[in-house]
Amino acid sequence: GQQVMQIPQYQHVQEGEDFTTYCNSSTTLSNIQWYKQRPGGHPVFLIQLVKSGEVKKQKRLTFQFGEAKKNSSLHITATQTTDVGTYFCAGLNEKLTFGTGTRLTIIP
Amino acid sequence: DSGVTQTPKHLITATGQRVTLRCSPRSGDLSVYWYQQSLDQGLQFLIQYYNGEERAKGNILERFSAQQFPDLHSELNLSSLELGDSALYFCASSGAQGIGTQYFGPGTRLLVL
Numbered sequence: 034g035q036q037v038m039q040i041p042q043y044q045h046v047q048e049g050e051d052f053t054t055y056c057n058s059s060t061t062l063s064n065i066q067w068y069k070q071r072p073g074g075h076p077v078f079l080i081q082l083v084k085s086g087e088v089k090k091q092k093r094l095t096f097q098f099g100e101a102k103k104n105s106s107l108h109i110t111a112t113q114t115t116d117v118g119t120y121f122c123a124g125l126n127e128k129l130t131f132g133t134g135t136r137l138t139i140i141p
Numbered sequence: 142d143s144g145v146t147q148t149p150k151h152l153i154t155a156t157g158q159r160v161t162l163r164c165s166p167r168s169g170d171l172s173v174y175w176y177q178q179s180l181d182q183g184l185q186f187l188i189q190y191y192n193g194e195e196r197a198k199g200n201i202l203e204r205f206s207a208q209q210f211p212d213l214h215s216e217l218n219l220s221s222l223e224l225g226d227s228a229l230y231f232c233a234s235s236g237a238q239g240i241g242t243q244y245f246g247p248g249t250r251l252l253v254l
Binding site for chain 1: 176184186189197231244245247248
């Protein structure tokens with residue numbers, strides 16, 4: 034079945050440093066979604082990418098969808114303490130499959 | 142606030158017992174999904190309902206069952222509970238059958254003692 038893996042599993046960064054999480058699917062995806070889950074909270078939708086090679090930005094967050102539509106990345110520039118949480122990608126093929134998540138912690 | 146509600150917020154019970162978790166989707170959403178999230182774990186998809194019918198099944202144990210009612214709310218029934226069933230259970234809803242954004246509820250934290 035479809036598998037979606039994310040790396041790294043954990044990332045600790047100093048406040049102000051950049052952060053990137055990578056998402057890889059075993060199958061070609063129709064689209065990919067990204068969610069953020071704050072500590073103690075529930076996953077919240079961030080963005081959806083549909084086109085091959087698509088790049089979208091939300092303030093300090095940059096999302097990319099690979100040319101082959103099998104991988105994606107989320108890059109945060111100059112992290113802030115409000116960025117802490119777990120970032121999940123979710124790939125859509127016949128169904129939506131969530132990745133394993135990357136937990137980001139910020140060292141003030 | 143996602144518009145998805147879940148009750149109860151917390152549940153403490155004993156091994157061998159049975160519990161029911163309830164979810165009300167966002168107004169107009171026909172799909173309901175159930176997920177299990179254990180400590181420090183990812184989201185494990187359990188089951189999806191669309192407009193009252195089971196649409197997709199994930200890693201749901203035979204001791205677990207779910208249903209979606211005509212008013213579109215859903216219930217997840219967990220029986221013969223074991224210590225390992227302690228987890229956060231999320232419900233999510235979306236407007237489509239299996240695609241599109243999922244809106245998550247606040248979750249029910251289950252503790253089995």
